[in-house]
Amino acid sequence: MGTWDxxxxxxxxxxxxxxxxxxxxPAARAGLVGAAPAHAADTPPGTYLDxxxxxxAAAALVAAxxxxxxxxxxxxxPRRPLPDLTAPRPLALEAVDRVLTAPSEPLxxxxxxPSWHGATDRLRAALAPGPVGERASLG
Structure with a gap:
């Protein structure tokens, strides 16, 4: 994997x-974004997540x-506008947790x-449930 950041x-x-x-x-974009976290979240612990x-990346789009x-x-x-991605928020959080659990290629x-762990921790914090009444932003 080529990595620069x-x-x-x-x-x-x-x-x-x-x-x-x-x-x-446009109508298919939310489904594509939701599929990546679903795959990671469905990868059982102990199974290598490659x-x-x-x-x-999908979780970052949801967290945004x-x-x-x-x-x-x-x-x-992505350069094109994305629809409301708040529905897969719990799944995106579960996927980030799975990425942070060995065995996982990114982990x-x-x-x-520290830079990757810091970025991933911020992503996880953004996806975590917030206070009652918290509203998402599509902007």
Whole structure:
């Protein structure tokens, strides 16, 4: 995997995955974004997770619409507008937790890298349930 940054879109796998939502019809984009975390979350503990970069990129897109999320601005992220992605928020959190559980390719590659762990911790915090009445932002 080519990697140039510890952020969610800073590797070849995530950058390539982002073309999917860009190439899809608008009505299909939310489904594509939700599929990556679903795959990671469904990978049982003890089973090697080899494409967790897709789940992290998708989770970053979901988190960007959460009140505590960071904007998903990257030259390698999707360029086209995304629909409301708040429905897969719990699944995206579960996927990030799975990526952070061995055996996981991203976890193995970034073990001992504070910048990746910090970015992933911020992503996880943005996806965590917030106070009652918290509202998502589509902007």
């Amino acid at each position: 510890s952020g969610p879109f800073g590797n070849d796998a995530a950058a390539d995955w982002c073309r999917g939502p860009d190439d899809a019809e 494409d967790g970069e897709h789940a992290v 619409q959460c009140p505590r999320g960071e904007p998903a601005k990257s030259a390698y992220g 193995g590659l970034w073990e001992g890298a």
